Amino acid sequence: MTALIEVSDVSKAFGGVIANQEISLDVPEGRITGLIGPNGSGKTTLFNSIVGFHPIDSGSILFEGQEISKLRVQQIARLGLLRTFQQTRIYSNMNCVDNMLISLSHRNESFGDMFATYPPEVADRAESLLEFVGLYSKRRLISGDLSFGQQKLLEFAMALMNEPKVLLLDEPTAGINPTLINGLIDRLKRANQELGVTLFVIEHNMPVIMGLAEHIYCLANGQLLAQGPPEEIQNDQRVIDAYLGGHIQTGDS
Ligand code: ADP
Ligand code: MG
Numbered sequence: 001m002t003a004l005i006e007v008s009d010v011s012k013a014f015g016g017v018i019a020n021q022e023i024s025l026d027v028p029e030g031r032i033t034g035l036i037g038p039n040g041s042g043k044t045t046l047f048n049s050i051v052g053f054h055p056i057d058s059g060s061i062l063f064e065g066q067e068i069s070k071l072r073v074q075q076i077a078r079l080g081l082l083r084t085f086q087q088t089r090i091y092s093n094m095n096c097v098d099n100m101l102i103s104l105s106h107r108n109e110s111f112g113d114m115f116a117t118y119p120p121e122v123a124d125r126a127e128s129l130l131e132f133v134g135l136y137s138k139r140r141l142i143s144g145d146l147s148f149g150q151q152k153l154l155e156f157a158m159a160l161m162n163e164p165k166v167l168l169l170d171e172p173t174a175g176i177n178p179t180l181i182n183g184l185i186d187r188l189k190r191a192n193q194e195l196g197v198t199l200f201v202i203e204h205n206m207p208v209i210m211g212l213a214e215h216i217y218c219l220a221n222g223q224l225l226a227q228g229p230p231e232e233i234q235n236d237q238r239v240i241d242a243y244l245g246g247h248i249q250t251g252d253s
Contacts, residue, residue: 003062004029004166004198005050005081010059010069012045019045021222022059027166032192032199034213036206036233038242041219043202047168050200051083052076064165080165084155084172092144096135096154099143100126103158126161133157133187149180153187160191166198167191173205181205185212210234218242 005027012020019042027033035043049056052073061069068076090099101118130139133153138146143154152172159167172188173181185208191197203209209216210230218226218233220242226233233239 037219083168
């Protein structure tokens with residue numbers, strides 16, 4: 001099993017708060033890997049470190065064997081490592097297709113101008129990805145008029161537009177109506193299986209991550225507490241205690 005991302009002894013502090021302490025983990029190619037832990041345990045910080053959003057204090061982060069911990073977000077994105085955010089980031093006054101096209105200009109310098117004209121095959125790909133996430137019939141609608149769950153699907157399609165090798169998803173189901181969650185989970189699995197995108201997913205919804213990930217890492221107080229397949233993790237007393245000891249995640253932070 002080849003590790004696409006290899007995190008070794010990564011530490012990150014904010015003032016006196018040690019958000020990540022000597023974390024080591026692997027994200028294997030072609031798989032879905034989960035990251036769980038109580039609120040404030042350092043999950044988002046680790047994602048931010050991997051994608052180059054902030055410098056790390058110490059440790060190493062390899063992507064396809066290349067050290068990326070000194071690179072910036074754009075450089076890392078160009079290598080094929082992308083993330084989505086806990087809060088949705090779309091242009092709410094633009095339609096879905098335009099959001100898809102704009103997402104290219106964020107990450108691809110050949111589409112540097114927000115108002116560039118795009119070749120027809122790019123627009124075709126935007127439409128087919130919107131179909132993939134179930135938004136084809138809404139592709140010309142102003143994205144701000146979509147439901148929150150649909151906006152999350154749009155954001156997912158926008159990330160796929162950039163053909164990532166690996167996608168980091170920070171609480172993709174947070175705030176989504178429970179009846180729409182299954183549709184999103186199904187899309188994540190299909191992106192992994194059919195499009196070959198490796199996924200690394202932070203998720204506070206336990207049944208969701210247990211059904212999605214093949215291997216799960218659990219953080220607590222900034223440290224790696226446990227790792228294993230879902231069936232092991234959900235019966236791991238340390239994991240259960242960490243969740244009971246902390247406050248139950250609400251997904252809003
Ligand atoms: P999680 O995503 O697991 O809820 P975070 O990684 O967001 O946890 O936060 C881990 C710890 O680091 C928390 O104590 C949080 O308050 C702190 N933290 C995160 N980002 C910052 C920041 N930019 N400045 C100061 N403290 C931060
Ligand atoms: Mg977080």
